[in-house]
Amino acid sequence: MATSSVSKGCFVFKPDFKKRKISVPIEDYFNNEKVQSEDSKLRFETYHLLWQRIKSETEELQKKLNENLFDNLVDFLQKSHSEFQKNSRNWACQLKLREIPTAALILGVNVTDHDLIFRSLTETLQNNVTPYVVSVQAKDCPDVKHFLQKLTSHLMDCCVERKFNEEKSVKTLKRTNYSMDSLASWYATVTQVNETEYSERKRTSSSQWPAPPVVLILSDMESFSTKVLQDFISISSQHLHEFPLVLIFGIATSPVIIHRLLPHAISSLLYIELFQSLSCKEHLTVILDKVLLTAQFPFKISKKALQVLTNIFLYHDFSIQNFIKGLKLSLLEHLYSQPLSVLCCDLPEAKKRVHSLSVHQCENIRRLPSFRRYVEKQPSEKQVALLTNETFLKKETQSLLEDLHVYHINYFLVLRCLHNFTSSLPKYPLGRQIRELYCTCLEQKIWDSEEYASAVQLLRMLAKDELTNILQKCIEVLNSSTEKQLGNTAQKIKDFLAQFQNLDADSKEDEDACGSEAKGLQKTDLYHLQKSLLEMKESRRTKKQTKFEMLRENVVNFMDSLVRDYLLPPESQPLHEVVYFSAAHTLREHLNAAPRIALHTALNNPGYYLKNEALKSEEGCIPNTAPDICIAYKLHLECGRLINLVDWSEAFATVVTAAEKMDASSTASGEESEIIHARFIRAVSELELLGFIKPTKQKTDHVARLTWGGC
Structure with missing residues (x-):
């Protein structure tokens, strides 16, 4: 409906109740033009259920922390x-x-x-x-x-x-x-x-x-x-x-x-x-530990995406709520952009969904880089079956999903044990927080890094009390897991503890030996004293390790073997793309906004946002069909520190009147000149509001430019 009035007014249009509201199906929200998938509704439901679980867990954690x-x-x-x-x-x-x-x-x-x-x-x-x-x-x-x-x-x-x-x-x-x-x-x-009333209330609520x-x-x-x-x-x-x-x-x-x-x-x-x-960093550590560093939730985040979220937290706002919103955005983007994220659910449900995968989804599995690497390592007969037989592919997919679940259980247990070993080392070569160690393990094979080598070297110098305390913490970590994995690792650590406790008698023998050496130094003759010192120095070079040193070496080697066996990067696991979100650039675009780049793009190329082909122009040209603020912005980029408003206004009028092929200073009518002048004043005011220019007292008819360069 159209209305026309000389004066301003308020017009009320009653809604037509006969017209029914058109409801959009849920699956349409997850229809991606770039990704063809018939499971959009199921992926949306998966996202909803997963997020409700994560949200309830984070709320409960924050409630306990406060x-x-x-x-x-x-x-x-x-x-x-x-x-x-x-x-x-x-x-x-x-x-x-x-x-x-x-x-x-x-x-x-x-x-x-x-x-x-x-x-x-x-x-x-x-x-x-x-x-x-x-x-x-x-x-x-x-x-x-x-x-x-x-x-x-x-x-x-x-x-x-x-x-x-x-x-x-x-x-x-x-x-x-x-x-x-x-x-x-x-x-x-x-x-x-x-x-x-008081006595009645006291019985019901004493507080x-x-x-x-x-x-x-x-x-x-x-x-x-x-x-x-x-x-x-x-x-x-x-x-x-x-x-x-x-x-x-x-x-x-x-x-x-x-x-x-x-x-x-x-x-x-x-x-x-x-x-x-409590410190917001402690809140972050608890949320990461209970939401991401666990096999309870199938959804995981890659190293770069996790670094984007933690950097925004540590260097911008320290906001736990914004970090949780980043997790929500990551989950939403993963289930929206990855067709196989329909399998990003609990293991029993994922196995059921594998049976109902379509031919197109089976082809999506075969296109995964991790699955292709897995196929290349198999015998030729199995390769043919995986690439041609869909029934065999589904059975193998179920087995790989189960292996991925077991991998995550073992991974996080060993990660926590390694953190107990390295979190108290001098200068923290592998980081003080477990999130730092987790990012390092996500990126590469941690045993190939120099930091890991220095950490192992420091571990070989730990005292008995420090080692026993660390081993006790590792036993608590392994016992806290509801799913018993890692074989007999817990029993081996208990055996190490028992051996450390039996070293008291041996330590007394070592003390007696040291005492006998000290008695040997009680000679007053300088020649014999020098000879004794040389013999002791030579014996220390060739002497055997004590029982404690041998046991400490065994403990460090055992921990090193666990790390090499279970802390493989996620990229080494087949089908890791199903549960891992790796589009860090998407998070950066949505969460870490760059307003200057966006403003420069909008003002320098308005067709990018307005989706108008007529606004596109060659580089260096100023189209007269662009909005007034875009014309004024491009003209001000050609000026120096001080901008003459008269010259700027004449250049603006020249560009605006280029369509009519008239000279704005001579042939334009007075009314048209006033309109163009008003449009110029409005564009300049908008640029001042955005912070590109400001008035200056150096010259009355000039404005000062506040920005330099492009984006």
């Missing part, structure tokens, strides 16, 4: 007004209660994760401490009036048990101005509890108080105005005996910010206790 912090906060809040509850008439106690209990929660610079933490904290406090939990942000509180208004409105939304008192108090608050006096009277009305506190969370404390915080704290401290307020400051930088924002007269009204959350 559990200790939340428990400490709950204890602090429960004890904050306990003395006042017992001795409310004590004058000294009332003076002490002028200090507002304040929890300074240090969360780190990963600001994008703070909302999730505060939502979980609010839910925990409402379930264990008080129903009156309010969270406010600095953008909603420009002054004290709006602060109290926001606090009051959020308190009205809190869930309380006495609905009648709540409705009555709401009406009272609506009639009065927002102030701390009105909040105190509202709180007194809502928290009126007789003995029967609830008869008069619970009001918890106010300032999620971005650094962003609040200093005057607003000072006034609110000063007012609240005067009403603390009738309005039990507890503050929680969300701090991203350092607790010193409290004393920078608040003078001593105001900070002395706060009883501050610090609470430190």
Whole structure:
């Protein structure tokens, strides 16, 4: 429908309910023009199920990681007004209660994760401490009036048990101005509890108080105005005996910010206790350990893709939520672009799906580089069967998928054992974190690297206590696996431990031998002393290894054999493309955006984004059909540091009027010149908004260019 009006207006078009909404089938979302596959719906369902499992696992992990912090906060809040509850008439106690209990929660610079933490904290406090939990942000509180208004409105939304008192108090608050006096009277009305109600509630929920506190969370404390915080704290401290307020400051930088924002007269009204959350790097380590470094989830990420995700985390935002979104994007891209990702599921289900593979999917298996390398190593008869017989191919595919699953179980067990051996070595030749060791193992055969050789050399110098502790950790790693693999590896490590424990008697013999050598040096004659020293030096060169040194050598050789047998790179395994996502460039394009490159491409070649063939031009030419901002951008690239606006405007008019073949300075009418001038001003304003130019005081009719070079 079209409308025409002289003045501005609002036109409402009622929807036609007779027209039914056309629903798009689910499989259409996974239809890839470049990849022909008939399993698009099944791949979409596989993605949905896999992501739900990964999402629930990550949420549970984050909940466990924050559990200790939340428990400490709950204890602090429960004890904050306990003395006042017992001795409310004590004058000294009332003076002490002028200090507002304040929890300074240090969360780190990963600001994008703070909302999730505060939502979980609010839910925990409402379930264990008080129903009156309010969270406010600095953008909603420009002054004290709006602060109290926001606090009051959020308190009205809190869930309380006495609905009648709540409705009555709401009406009272609506009639009065927002102030701390009105909040105190509202709180007194809502928290009126007789003995029967209190005893009944005490039987059902012992953690609830008869008069619970009001918890106010300032999620971005650094962003609040200093005057607003000072006034609110000063007012609240005067009403603390009738309005039990507890503050929680969300701090991203350092607790010193409290004393920078608040003078001593105001900070002395706060009883501050610090609470430190776990480092975001520890969160990342746990998520990698439980999601990627396990055979529980069939989906895996290659070395380059994992480096893209970890580099964005370590060098950009430290955000666990963004890292999880990167995992989600990786899973989505893998199941969208790889037709054989339909087999990226649990092993029993994957074996069932192999039976229903079509002829086209069997050809996709034969085209895989890893499968082609596997076929080349087989005898000629088996090669013919794999390339011609689909039934035999499906049976072999099932066997290879099972081998891939066993490979991952053994791989991660040996990886953790190797990490226990190398994580405490000097200078960390193979990395301090397990993710660093994992990336090295993904890239190459780790035993061929110089870092591994130096690590083995250091392992041959470990003391007995260090070795026994490491072997004990390896036994715990092997026992933690539900699927028993690696043969009798655990038993061999236990035997090594037993042998180390039997070395105490031998160590005493070595000490006696050393003592006898020392006695041999007690000769006062210089000639005999020199002779004895030379004999000892020669004997040390040719002496045999002690039992401990031999046993330590056996342990290091045993670990080296495990590494060479089980830590082969994933590229060596047939059908690894089914479960491994390797398109790191796709992740980089979506997650690590380069805005300058995108802006330069859009302004220099608008046809790339607008999909318009008419906008394409030869290099160095400026098409007059391009948008005005593109014409102005290309013209400004030809200028130096200062751009003359008059010359720029004339060049712009020349390009714009090239289609009519007229001279903009002489033949164009006055009205057309004004329109072209207005278009030029708008284009220049847009370039200034994008940050390409800025006004300059050096010359009034010039602007300064802010960018140089191409992209």
